[in-house]
Amino acid sequence: MDCDIYPVTWKALMTHRNAPLSETGRLRLALCVVVDKWSLRAAADRFQVSVSTAKRWADRYRLHGKAGMTDRSSRPHHSPRRTPTRIERRIIKVRVIRRWGPARIASLLRLAASTVHAVLRRYRMAHLAELDRATGAMIRKTVRRYEHPAPGDLxxxxxxxxxxxxxxxxxxxxxxxxxxxxxxxxxxxxxxxxxxxxxxxxxxxxxxxxxxxxxxxxxxxxxxxxxxxxxxxxxxxxxxxxxxxxxxxxxxxxxxxxxxxxxxxxxxxxxxxxxxxxxxxxxxxxxxxxxxxxxxxxxxxxxxxxxxxxxxxxxxxxxxxxxxxxxxxxxxxxx
CATH class of the missing domain: 3.30.420.10 (Ribonuclease H-like superfamily/Ribonuclease H)
Known part of the structure; x- marks a missing residue:
């Protein structure tokens, strides 16, 4: 098998801005190493990736075949430091009932504002600017905010x-x-x-x-x-x-x-x-x-x-x- 018969172009292989190889490109690289016995360095140079990347996809192919070329979640199996579910529920409850921002919720629950902000983002809560503060309903208009430069100006x-x-x-x-x-x-x-x-x-x-x-x-x-x-x-x-x-x-x-x-x-x-x-x-x-x-x-x-x-x-x-x-x-x- 001659790997050069598979033309590799960057436009064809880019799936997102940080991915040097598409699933097809990963398969071609793995076949060059596993089937055609290319060295890892030669395959890496050919596909313009690092040697460790070439080894990863070759090992994945040996274990799982073509199915191993798909993306896997980068989420860890365990997150021991993640905010407990009961705390997350309290954060969401305060947000829904009082419509407060991260700083005030954090002060009430004695948490870091960054923690509250991360929980609100994780649950895809709407920004307060997108809500009617009296009813909680979504609004479409963007309110233009202003502030006069000195006390007493207005x-x-x-x-x-x-x-x-x-x-x-x-x-x-x-x-x-x-x-x-x-x-x-x-x-x-x-x-x-x-x-x-x-x-x-x-x-x-x-x-x-x-x-x-x-x-x-x-x-x-x-x-x-x-x-x-x-x-x-x-x-x-x-x-x-x-x-x-x-x-x-x-x-x-x-x-x-x-x-x-x-x-x-x-x-x-x-x-x-x-x-x-x-x-x-x-x-x-x-x-x-x-x-x-x-x-x-x-x-x-x-x-x-x-x-x-x-x-x-x-x-x-x-x-x-x-x-x-x-x-x-x-x-x-x-x-």
């Missing part, structure tokens, strides 16, 4: 309506049926007025009984004073198109403070996405974090949680650092 402002907790607890304490009866007793609503700096994500929040223009203006005066005390000079404010933000008193308050007011496009809340995301974090980690017995208990927890958010909570949008780390010389940053 502050996002918004209002979040929140039901008050009746004395004795709401439905999270008493159950759904009792909770609905308490709603009919007219415990009312609270309005969370929130301001979030675009660059640092530093946040300021107040609870009020309404969302009227005069209330919004008073909130902004105190929010701006807070940012000033942190060394942040606010230049622009972004709001939605709520009636309080379209009022003359709001316009005059910002104009007198030399602050430019911008509004989002109608029906495009994602334009004000940083404060919208803060709203959701506020509900998940403070408002609904535990079954409060009364509204006053929940409100008493807000200042402590807000300090934790600004000074200690890791924010994945800014590299896993707290917002205060992006505000130079902020007092209380390390408390």
């Amino acid at each position: 502050v996002h402002v918004d209002i979040k309506k929140l039901g008050n907790i009746p004395d004795g607890g709401g439905h999270r304490v008493l159950g759904r049926a009792a909770g609905r009866r308490d709603r009919r007793r007219g415990v009312g609503y609270a309005y969370l007025h929130n301001a979030v700096d675009d660059h640092s994500r530093l946040a300021y929040t107040e609870i009020h009984a309404d969302e009227q223009a005069i209330t919004a203006v008073g909130f902004w005066a105190r929010a701006q004073a807070y940012f000033d005390s942190c060394g942040i000079a606010v230049r622009r404010v972004l709001t939605d198109n709520g009636s309080c933000y379209r009022s003359h008193v709001w316009r005059d308050a910002l104009t007198s403070a030399d602050v430019v007011h911008k509004r989002t496009r109608p029906y495009r809340p994602q334009t004000n996405g940083k404060v919208e995301r803060f709203n959701r974090t506020l509900l998940e980690e403070w408002a609904y974090a535990r079954p409060y017995q009364r509204e006053s208990d929940r409100r008493a927890d807000l200042p402590g949680w807000l300090h934790f958010y600004n000074h200690h909570r890791r924010h994945t949008g800014i590299g896993g650092h707290p917002p205060a780390s992006r505000v130079p010389n902020l007092s209380g940053q390390y408390n």
